[in-house]
Amino acid sequence: MTEIVINGTKQPADACERLIDIINRANLDLPQVCYHPQLGPIQTCDTCIVDVNGQLVRACATTVSPGMAVNTSGKEAKAAQTEAYDRILRNHQLYCTVCDNNNGNCTVHNTAKLLEVEHQRYPFEPKPYEVDNSHPFYRYDPGQCILCGRCVEACQNLQVNETLTIRWEDPHPRVLWDGGAAIGESSCVSCGHCVTVCPCNALMEKSMLGHAGFLTGLSTKALDGMIDIVKGLESETGYGAIMKVSETEAAMCSTRIRKTKTVCTYCGVGCSFDLWTKDRHILKVEPSEGHANGVSTCVKGKFGWDYVNSPDRLTKPLIREGSGFREAEWDEALGLVAKRLSEIKARDGADALGFISSSKCTNEESYLMQKLARAVIGTNNVDNCSRYCQSPATVGLFRTVGYGGDSGSISDIAQADLVVIVGSNTAENHPVLATRVKRAHKLHGQKLIVSDLREHEMARRADLFISPRPGTDIVWLSAVARYILDNGLADMAFLDEWVNWHEDYRISLEPFTLQFASQTCGLPVETLKKLARMITEAKSMCVLWAMGVTQHGNGSDTSTAISNLLLVTGNYRRPGTGAYPLRGHNNVQGASDLGSMPRFLPGYQAVEDSEIRGRFEQRWGCKIPPVEGLDNHQMVDAIHAGTLKGMYICGEEMSLVDSNANHVTAAFEKLEFFVVQDIFFSATCRFADVVLPGSPSLEKEGTFTSTERRIQRLYQVLEPLPGSRPDWRIFQDVANRLGAKWNYRHPSEVMDEIASLVPLLAGVNYERLEGYRSLQWPVAPDGTDQPLLYLNGFAHPDNKARLFPLTWREPTERPDAEFDLHLNNGRLLEHFHEGNMTYRVAGIGKRTPGTFLEVSPELAKARGIEDGTLVELTSRRGTVRVRALVTDRVHGDELYMPMNSTEHPVNALTSSYVDPPTRTPAYKETAVHLRILEPKGPSPLPKNNHRYGKPTPQAGVEVERKWRQPAYRPPGNGLVQIQTK
Numbered sequence: 001m002t003e004i005v006i007n008g009t010k011q012p013a014d015a016c017e018r019l020i021d022i023i024n025r026a027n028l029d030l031p032q033v034c035y036h037p038q039l040g041p042i043q044t045c046d047t048c049i050v051d052v053n054g055q056l057v058r059a060c061a062t063t064v065s066p067g068m069a070v071n072t073s074g075k076e077a078k079a080a081q082t083e084a085y086d087r088i089l090r091n092h093q094l095y096c097t098v099c100d101n102n103n104g105n106c107t108v109h110n111t112a113k114l115l116e117v118e119h120q121r122y123p124f125e126p127k128p129y130e131v132d133n134s135h136p137f138y139r140y141d142p143g144q145c146i147l148c149g150r151c152v153e154a155c156q157n158l159q160v161n162e163t164l165t166i167r168w169e170d171p172h173p174r175v176l177w178d179g180g181a182a183i184g185e186s187s188c189v190s191c192g193h194c195v196t197v198c199p200c201n202a203l204m205e206k207s208m209l210g211h212a213g214f215l216t217g218l219s220t221k222a223l224d225g226m227i228d229i230v231k232g233l234e235s236e237t238g239y240g241a242i243m244k245v246s247e248t249e250a251a252m253c254s255t256r257i258r259k260t261k262t263v264c265t266y267c268g269v270g271c272s273f274d275l276w277t278k279d280r281h282i283l284k285v286e287p288s289e290g291h292a293n294g295v296s297t298c299v300k301g302k303f304g305w306d307y308v309n310s311p312d313r314l315t316k317p318l319i320r321e322g323s324g325f326r327e328a329e330w331d332e333a334l335g336l337v338a339k340r341l342s343e344i345k346a347r348d349g350a351d352a353l354g355f356i357s358s359s360k361c362t363n364e365e366s367y368l369m370q371k372l373a374r375a376v377i378g379t380n381n382v383d384n385c386s387r388y389c390q391s392p393a394t395v396g397l398f399r400t401v402g403y404g405g406d407s408g409s410i411s412d413i414a415q416a417d418l419v420v421i422v423g424s425n426t427a428e429n430h431p432v433l434a435t436r437v438k439r440a441h442k443l444h445g446q447k448l449i450v451s452d453l454r455e456h457e458m459a460r461r462a463d464l465f466i467s468p469r470p471g472t473d474i475v476w477l478s479a480v481a482r483y484i485l486d487n488g489l490a491d492m493a494f495l496d497e498w499v500n501w502h503e504d505y506r507i508s509l510e511p512f513t514l515q516f517a518s519q520t521c522g523l524p525v526e527t528l529k530k531l532a533r534m535i536t537e538a539k540s541m542c543v544l545w546a547m548g549v550t551q552h553g554n555g556s557d558t559s560t561a562i563s564n565l566l567l568v569t570g571n572y573r574r575p576g577t578g579a580y581p582l583r584g585h586n587n588v589q590g591a592s593d594l595g596s597m598p599r600f601l602p603g604y605q606a607v608e609d610s611e612i613r614g615r616f617e618q619r620w621g622c623k624i625p626p627v628e629g630l631d632n633h634q635m636v637d638a639i640h641a642g643t644l645k646g647m648y649i650c651g652e653e654m655s656l657v658d659s660n661a662n663h664v665t666a667a668f669e670k671l672e673f674f675v676v677q678d679i680f681f682s683a684t685c686r687f688a689d690v691v692l693p694g695s696p697s698l699e700k701e702g703t704f705t706s707t708e709r710r711i712q713r714l715y716q717v718l719e720p721l722p723g724s725r726p727d728w729r730i731f732q733d734v735a736n737r738l739g740a741k742w743n744y745r746h747p748s749e750v751m752d753e754i755a756s757l758v759p760l761l762a763g764v765n766y767e768r769l770e771g772y773r774s775l776q777w778p779v780a781p782d783g784t785d786q787p788l789l790y791l792n793g794f795a796h797p798d799n800k801a802r803l804f805p806l807t808w809r810e811p812t813e814r815p816d817a818e819f820d821l822h823l824n825n826g827r828l829l830e831h832f833h834e835g836n837m838t839y840r841v842a843g844i845g846k847r848t849p850g851t852f853l854e855v856s857p858e859l860a861k862a863r864g865i866e867d868g869t870l871v872e873l874t875s876r877r878g879t880v881r882v883r884a885l886v887t888d889r890v891h892g893d894e895l896y897m898p899m900n901s902t903e904h905p906v907n908a909l910t911s912s913y914v915d916p917p918t919r920t921p922a923y924k925e926t927a928v929h930l931r932i933l934e935p936k937g938p939s940p941l942p943k944n945n946h947r948y949g950k951p952t953p954q955a956g957v958e959v960e961r962k963w964r965q966p967a968y969r970p971p972g973n974g975l976v977q978i979q980t981k
């Protein structure tokens with residue numbers, strides 16, 4: 001800590017703090033148009049000039065030093081600030097009263113007010129460019145662009161998509177997409193960072209335009225006329241008077257615009273933001289201070305909300321009648337559900353019923369669904385979709401370190417010296433988390449290793465990209481661990497103090513020589529040695545993995561091998577280290593945490609343990625069966641076997657996303673009674689007897705738990721669409737119809753009950769989660785949480801981790817003479833899972849209308865395939881038809897098919913082979929035969945898809961190039977240029 005003097009007053013400061021941050025902390029007025037704390041100094045606007053010890057400097061680019069005397073409002077500094085701002089207004093018309101960005105948070109407006117600008121010293125000079133409306137979600141108005149470069153910095157160095165630049169050398173610089181393409185045909189991935197950080201109306205969400213202001217819903221002609229009137233007044237009255245009018249308008253807007261905090265409902269990163277709404281119209285998503293994301297979002301979180309107001313929303317319960325459905329009132333539908341569930345239970349026992357909870361629903365809802373199954377029905381047959389993806393990672397961590405969750409936070413990943421990504425297309429599946437890796441790699445020297453079948457974006461950015469044979473990651477991971485131990489490179493001090501490791505682990509490594517790994521994985525020995533070198537030379541390492549690991553026959557063992565390697569190298573218990581199984585759905589972590597699992601009561605408390613069971617029984621007033629129930633696969637098998645007769649699924653598109661989908665749908669057809677609760681008539685609903693209309697996240701309160709184990713509150717943004725009900729209410733309605741006496745008035749009461757029964761969440765309550773506050777479990781009764789796990793030891797009784805012995809098994813299915821190609825599958829950036837929500841977002845559907853089959857250029861040449869060729873894929877389970885896309889993202893005989901299709905689901909091809917410890921399907925181990933049906937056809941991916949764009953990477957805004965222009969003069973005498981980041 002140090003101390004500096006600002007405007008005559010002493011201010012405490014951190015030695016490496018930016019001067020502008022201290023000035024802001026002291027609440028001193030200082031203009032600052034281009035500065036954004038999450039972007040760092042850009043230095044394009046020159047409005048933050050202050051006097052430091054008699055010299056003019058930019059406050060945003062100046063680091064404090066002891067003895068600094070700062071004057072923010074001296075004559076020269078003030079003159080420089082005003083001159084800089086006058087130059088900005090050359091690029092911007094202040095027509096605030098009729099601007100959709102007139103909401104009190106426009107930096108350009110607020111700076112004009114702060115500097116008491118009355119008249120424009122330099123006349124406004126329109127740039128010779130048209131407004132670009134070519135993107136579905138936002139527009140760029142070069143005429144209003146002040147060239148601050150925030151958007152460029154955000155795109156280049158925060159999102160790191162590297163689409164945006166400003167060519168300062170141009171006679172009329174403007175923001176450029178891919179160096180000059182139309183936005184809608186560029187590499188822009190629609191993350192919205194640029195729009196979010198734009199300090200004025202140059203970049204605006206289209207959903208705001210004509211909707212946000214009181215006077216802005218006019219025709220362009222009328223609006224232009226209004227703008228002319230406003231400009232005409234300026235010369236007579238000055239801006240002061242006009243500002244007063246515009247502020248009145250802003251105050252009026254604030255009465256009808258609601259800003260509600262919520263948490264993203266798509267992936268497990270856990271981005272949170274404010275939703276701006278006017279009635280049911282979603283004006284925009286405004287991220288700012290979420291712990292996981294700050295100003296970041298991806299296309300789904302920023303723009304993917306149309307589905308909430310889709311005309312396809314279910315608003316009436318449906319009851320099967322013959323081969324179709326009829327609409328029914330809630331009373332009738334609930335009565336029928338209770339009657340049929342009771343009948344089956346009375347006749348065949350409680351275990352003849354099965355329950356699948358939703359990883360899109362809230363923690364409270366997951367808890368209530370498993371309580372419905374256990375306490376009201378009396379069965380442990382309850383599961384969630386973590387069985388399809390996350391369970392193997394959880395087992396790997398249980399075996400070694402004790403907690404089934406990420407060992408640190410996203411900030412740990414960002415600060416790691418080395419990040420290793422295994423089987424995760426992070427840039428598409430966990431986009432905001434990927435931005436932290438991309439930024440650290442680009443700006444801060446972080447090293448990156450990627451192991452994957454596909455050469456996706458992270459692979460292309462990696463310092464070392466390896467592509468081992470499908471399903472063999474466990475081999476190279478174990479071989480590298482063995483090599484490290486054999487060569488004295490292990491962290492022995494860490495192992496001695498923190499790890500129980502027995503000879504059986506060392507013996508289990510015997511087969512994993514470098515030669516064996518080289519042969520099995522198809523990787524050169526030198527590459528394996530390089531891996532070991534990079535891993536042991538790193539001061540801190542995080543390993544990230546996802547379904548490219550877990551959806552294999554040895555998913556649990558590979559996850560264990562990852563954790564073993566982290567232990568051998570001492571990469572736990574420190575900032576910037578640890579294991580990060582990236583959770584797929586927004587609340588898949590929470591669905592498991594809250595007990596929607598056949599073996600665990602909430603908080604991973606074993607159902608077989610009588611003491612634990614007793615606590616729940618006492619609180620719930622019931623008897624809980626003492627034996628593990630069926631998981632979702634076993635439920636399907638039990639239907640086929642005739643022992644499971646009734647099922648209740650909430651918010652899961654199980655008929656498409658479970659593997660070997662034909663086997664699953666054949667089971668559903670056999671069910672005697674089937675309840676599906678969802679917001680749309682999903683493909684799974686086709687098999688239902690009763691469909692209950694639930695509510696999406698925006699229409700309810702509750703909490704989600706993200707991949708970081710971060711519990712966050714979502715607030716109700718919109719009223720439930722009439723006829724639909726929040727899912728927690730539906731569970732309560734069903735339970736009470738079955739004789740329970742639940743009386744939860746708000747999800748907070750459910751959370752209080754959870755906290756009383758689950759030690760992991762003992763200190764969680766809604767007060768502690770108010771607004772943007774969050775907690776990362778485990779949470780002690782006093783509210784202390786653990787952003788970084790294991791600081792006090794590992795979660796085993798002796799506080800020590802365990803190295804777990806492993807053996808290698810061949811993948812469950814490999815290409816052979818008949819099914820000669822390996823088919824891989826996964827998600828796309830812009831579509832979530834099968835696409836039930838994202839296909840209802842028009843802008844997404846237009847640019848990515850369906851699925852496709854990625855074929856390598858080599859294979860395409862050999863088989864006569866081109867973009868648009870219609871092919872038939874056949875596996876031992878089924879057939880799908882799909883159009884090909886030739887791309888070098890895949891190599892050799894590898895095929896890849898995104899799963900976003902309800903008509904041609906890839907799971908018609910996948911198998912029922914599983915990872916034995918978890919029974920997670922080996923989705924990624926599928927052999928297929930390919931047949932060409934139509935050699936030519938339309939490309940499945942429109943040419944305006946971002947994948948065809950040509951990014952323009954550069955260091956950032958590159959303001960030095962602006963300073964080098966002959967027309968540039970620093971505003972203020974003797975400004976010290978500090979070229980800093």
Ligand code: SF4
Pocket residue numbers: 151154155159161162163164187188189190191192193194195
């Ligand atoms: S990728 Fe597109 S939306 Fe995202 S910051 Fe870049 S230009 Fe903006």
Ligand code: SF4
Pocket residue numbers: 144145146147148149150151152175194197198199200202203
């Ligand atoms: S479009 Fe970019 S450069 Fe222009 S004002 Fe907005 S953030 Fe600044």
Ligand code: SF4
Pocket residue numbers: 264265266267268269270271293296297298299300301302430431432433
């Ligand atoms: S990264 Fe995930 S949580 Fe964040 S906005 Fe995108 S989908 Fe939502």
Ligand code: FES
Pocket residue numbers: 031032033034035042043044045046047048049058059060061
């Ligand atoms: S805030 Fe723009 S130069 Fe400092």
